[in-house]
Amino acid sequence: MLPITRSATHDQPTPALRPTRRRLLAAALVAPLLLGAAACGGDDDSGGGSSDKVELSIFWWGADKRAELTDKALALYTQKHPNVTFKKTWQANQGYFDKLATLTAGGNAPDIFQIDDNFIAEYAQRGVTLDLQPSADSGKIDVAKFPKSLVEYGKVDGKLAGVAMGENTQGLVFDKTLLDKFKLPAPTTGMSWEDFIKWATNVSKVAKVPGTQDPSAVYQALWVYLRQNGKDLYKDNKLAFDEADITKWFQLWKGAREAGATPTPDVIHEGNDSSVSKQLVVTGKADTSWVWVNQMPELKKNTKSELGVIAYPGDPSAQWARASMYFSIFKGTKKKDAAIDVVNFLANDPEAGKILGTDRGLPPNLDVRAQVAASVTDASMKQTIEVQNELGTKFGPTSPAVPPKGHSKVKTELVRIAEEVTYGRSTPEAGATAFVTAAKAAIGQS
């Protein structure tokens, strides 16, 4: 197995084995080619199915729980329509969009795929997604029972690019067990940012666990903050904030770090870099994490502590009901009608809704949502529904439009630049300038 000669003695070398210039050259040329060839794995993806039987490929990201629930819902569909079967592929969020782009480039995009507001504008504008507006108009995809804002949030340039599969909103999740242990009060919805930071500082002091993850790199926290200040992240596909807003935001958290409300920069980075299941509130490295309310069950699965969830600090009316994710249909699919029917089923069928629960967010169909709310047994799902319904009554009248193409790059630039500030390698002012420049470049704004 190992390419090592067994004998360790200094044998007289055979002349043939002596390195010669030509042999070395040949080896140097061939070795990278061989390595390169070995590195190219095969990705076999073949569609197919006769006219009668239909096999639909479907692709989503998520954790085990989501796979389990989605499997069950799709099995129910096959039970009702025995000619339709599914080729299911799922994976973690990290790398999902790389894979989806690669499949699309090869012309092998799945018939149905999950997508979110990071990429839906890009995919729609590039003509990858099927316009579902005609299906919605004809009732093949029934969005009559959806909240109107949720349908609108799936539209790009007037075309329905995806059907919302869940509704969520920002949620500040805290470790209640830890607070109770030290007889500390829980944070409350409507607290000002300053009060929240004071509260977190006190938690750090008393419980010896940092009160909160530093959210300066968390785009949805910045977004809420901007909306509370009469600004927004985007308006008409342009940035709707300026350097002064970002400077204030970075300064707010610089103050919090100096007061000891947040963990050390390396732990902040760890939190920014982690999947849902490793958020600091779960790993015990901070008492609060900045997430989306539908992520509660996944968080709960990874900790023994009791978790609570409230709105982000400040006026909760700045939050909005966001389509957490969508199912879109590939424009080039040969099984359009079947795919449309499946998406409609997943969004509107009461039994399917019951199976899927709140894993992707609150069910988009309000009838299904009410039914799920009445029958749900999972405690953290129940909590999600209660909190979201309660926050829903406080939402303001306007909700943002779908973020423009380049939004995902804006997010990564925020993380990079906010961390430069947390590590002390940049000032809030310099960071704000850098972020505005980078964000403009990302969305192609001149």
Next chain:
Amino acid sequence: MTMAQMPVRPTEPAPPVPAAHRRGRVARRRRREGLAGYVFLSPWLLGLLGITAIPMLLSLYLSFTDYSPLIPVTEANWIGLENYRRMFTADPQYWHAVRVTATFALIAVPLKLASALGVALLLNKTMRGISAFRGLFYLPSLLGGSVAVAIVWRSMFSGDGAVNSFLSLFGIKGEAWVNDPTWALPTLMLLAIWQFGAPMVIFLAGLKQVPVELYEAASVDGASPWRRFAHITLPMLSPVIFFNLVLETIHGFQGFTSAFVLSNGTGGPVDSTLMYTLRLYNAGFVELNMGYASAMAWVFLAVIGTITVVLFSTGRFWVHYSDSEER
């Protein structure tokens, strides 16, 4: 390809025939065998054309377009040198990635070769169980660029990982390693250096080729171990050192997997591990700017090609080949 033109010797002795006749037959036979050679090579040739050459040429074309993987190649717009202009003049992250990659290669490659040579010298002994030792030292390289090793590395070198637990036994408070912008790149280098098995095995094979009588003669003349190493081992080993240097330099510049895994694909914290290939990958597959990524790839190819040519041209000053007829 040059390999196909290598002379193939007939296995049976040719029957005695007149000389002119024989030449014709030999030529025919050569042709036939040449053809057979190409047939046997065809899997590799097809692979070279289909998997390497054609996509490479296509990517050269794409580097002058605004191609995104979401659209058909035919719909990409020709934008001339715009991608190259942006790369060199308008993308600070590009130059940052160049700096990170150069730092990585300049430090990690020499250290890796030095460790490989050092361990090879230690293992070039007659001793019970030496094969087992060689196997053990080679093991990290078998795991090679694997994702699993990088994941383990990431968890070992996190703020509360195994390394810091170990250091705390001695009362040392360790750094946050992969989560600290100062230490993330050194941690990545350490991983590369630790996987020195492949060059080590080649060094070991090279050491065995050094004629033992040279050492004997030197010892008789009273040469110290250091002089024996500097004046016999190193010169005799120089072709192997050269080979390893070229391969490891190319390899070092191309480092991707471990940087990707250690930083969760971002090159973070704050771009401290943003290797060139990682930036290229993110440009193509995350930002969906495949035309730009193609341009980056071609510049990269040109730079690595140049470095390799430079290495080869310096080789004549310090690489000694034992077979003089090749000169």
